[in-house]
Amino acid sequence: MAACISFTATRDRCFRFTFSNAGLKSATTDLGDGTIMHWWAPKAPKDSKPNLLLLHGFGANAMWQWNDVLSPLTRRFNVYVPDLVFFGDSHTTRPERSEAFQAQCVAALLLAHGLHTTSVVGISYGGFVAYSLAAQFPELVEKVVLCCAGVCLEDKDLDEGMFQVKTVDEAVDILLPQTPEKLRQLVQIAFAMPVKAIPTCFLNDYINIAFGGPCIIFLSPSQLSFYLKIR
Template sequence: MTGCFSFTASRNWCYRYSFSNAGLKSTTTDLGDGTIMHCWVPKTHKDSKPTLLLLHGIGANAMWQWNDFVSPLTHRFNVYVPDLLFFGDSYTSRPERSESFQAQCVAGLLEAHGVRRTSVVGISYGGFVAYSMAAQFPERVEKVVLCCAGVCLEEKDMDEGMFKVKSVDEAVELLLPQTPHKMRELLQLTFAKPIKVMPTCFLTDYIDVMCTEYRQEKKELIEALHNDRKLSNLPKINQPTLIIWGDRDVVFPMELAHRLKRHLGENAQLVVIKNVGHALNVEKPKEMFKNLKSFLMDPIAPFKQENHNSNGHKMD
């Protein structure tokens, strides 16, 4: 679509304006060893405010996934929104692809900006990185929110039929779509109520702008999440943790939410949002924000060992 109007590029520009209007500015930081991290940071960091880190999932850059949240959150927090490696303007020439390495890079980015302590919210893949940050740098992470993040998955889960896809290669073809047909499949997979009519030209444009660069590297990120993964190797984080899940998520089914709650025990609270799929930040942003606000802005208190839906009712 070279030379034609790009809906995706236009939307990207609108998001940049929105982030700037919320009090954030675009920065790039050289971490050395060929690693560059892009991040939206406060135009003025206020020591009177707590700090909040927002980590995106697989898909478009950070702006597309956090646009509905930055404006209300910047009123109460110093908000930092990085592009993870191989998304947006972040990249590395190093060979590491683990969420552990991503977490180390994000920690280095925050350190470069003088941030000593933060709470962190991670959506899907960003939740893997958030969890790893909390495990590796416990003194620097205060609270953790994990949204539809299957950090408790095991390699054997795919062989045992937990997921819609039957192999990692099939997952890659869906999560990194290269055709309008695959893009529609991805929307069907991630939304409880996907848009039924989506012009092919819009899908092609989105793929051209968002899904072609660093595809091999993103494929390796997905493979690294799955290969040799065992629950017994997952450290137990001790920070107060909120787990938010969509009850119709088929990317990371609800079993993984309950598994994570059992793994973390009394330090974790599980909130299940009804009638929403994996993309709960897009389908139910108001309900997601309500739970973020309650958890992040209230004083730290012991959790009741119960699971609740988004209305506060106990889940069986």
């Protein structure tokens, strides 16, 4: 039987067209320490425009997060959109798994391309990375915008959270779903008005493309404990 069309891969191709049409190019940079960073960068950056770095949240790659707002931003900024390590085409052989390490990789990527100042927008997990980037490298960051990032969460806030799990494995099963049932559970948690009926073939297709192969959790157990109220 012939393979079915992959809706996820098709949407990826559409996103690539959108990014390219907005004046960005796909590129990878070897940071020289076992880390490869992929990003979308301007084909022809303009000195008259300020720089803007967009950091995605938990997901397959940066395109899925920023596609809908890319065009209006590129009209006013030189926009740079990296895949964070372990997402998209960015990866490392180093053992670190923290937002501080993610920020260090982003900083190294910026400096490797001669970018010495930029504003940063981080959403969700990307907000934690943006916060860490500004804290560690204040000379690189002009302005910071954090979207849906609980960088100031305290234990009392986590006690009232909607995503309460008991173990790291339980968190991984939901955040990196390997079955349609777990992906449906993630959709119910992540969306205010989740779609009630999603065909299983669509879910399997997304899992195979977005989470195909061995899953690598990018947070240590202690960090997951803080973010997700694992006791």
